[in-house]
Amino acid sequence: MASITRASVSMPSLSTSVNQSQRRISGMNSVSFPVSGRSMIPSLRLQRGLQVCCACQAKQETVDKVVAIVKKQLALPADAAVNGESKFAALGADSLDTVEIVMGLEEEFDITVEEESAQSITTVQEAADMIEKLVEK
């Protein structure tokens, strides 16, 4: 779930683009979507303490997809509490599960993950961040 500092706000003109294929994000010339999600588009800053960033919305969607793939691989119940901070190993993923999860992510996002990258992802958020980087290419 988005924390209060990263609340997602639906902006009609932008959300349609964001909800389309992830790959389109990098093709939008008029608005920049920072990979890290920390810097913001000034016009979208609503008030101090409440940061709105469309890259965050894309990230939440990515995180949700990663969560779904992880839950499916590990046969977790749909209501299992899995979020960005969840570690694969702590959820019970062994090395075969982790490789299968990466394979699932490759298929879902149409990316290729090299072994070096695959080895370094240990949490849902790290997987989502890696996907964002690969999708941007």
Add this chain to the structure above:
Amino acid sequence: MLSFLRRSYLNFSFMNPQYCCLSRNFSAALPPLLPVQLPSRMETHLWYVVPDEVKSAPLLSKYMELLPQSERDHVLGFRGDQLQKSALLARTLVRTTIARYQVDGHLDPRSLRFKRNIHGKPEVEWETKDGFCPPPLQFNISHTSSLVACGVTINSLIGIDVEEKRRRTKNNILAFAKRYFTAHEVEHLNAIPDSELQQQEFIKLWTLKEAYVKALGKGFSSSPFNTFTIRASSGIAVETLDSPQNLTNNWQFALLELMGSHYVAICLERQETGGAGKTLPIKLTARKTIPFVEDELVSGTNAVVTIGGSVTQF
């Protein structure tokens, strides 16, 4: 301190209170571990625990007490009872197993310290004392929810991997193999018409490849699975893609079927040959254990069946 232990005890909801009365009284100090001689240069020791057979809540609590704070936290970081239990048993098995060898007179599993090499492979951190030369003890552990295993050698790098025979992949086997294995291995799997057998062959191949990478100890990214082929026609050997003509003779393998339910793959650094490059079989001693409760020598019984590689069981 005690209150923390109580909390950690209570966190184990899998510790069914009804077993407290039926099990042995572990409120007193634990009985000593059965000491064992270090393996000789040619031997491999395999120790394993079946989590389902360890039901005593007080015993599990005692195991928890053997661990330093960091390892307890690690165990409790796993989600759910079953995962926490097998994580606890993995740490317990490593500590108690190494302690049995009474290196430098030590028999206390609590006193062992571990570190990781630069690639992340766990190693024992022996005390540096005057006149103490630590033995070149090598170990590796592997666990699933239904089996925890530890292999020990002297001097020989070792990697082990265990898996349930009936483990199913979520992905299609051939799609998975095409993505992650070598062409030869895909061909080998593709040639198996029966899907059940194909699944088992896949799991065997997976455990052998895992064991190899774990023996190398350099992390998975240094040896991606599609850069080496495991050939298991007559005997088991590894062939790296960058030197295809030379079967990498540095490593030898054993594949075991444990209790009819699990595959155990062992990869060892080859120490000696039998002259003229001939490979000597792996000398294996296998023991099933519930630390502090019972130890059972099972090598040579039908609990441990060699299904690949050259192995002599003692």
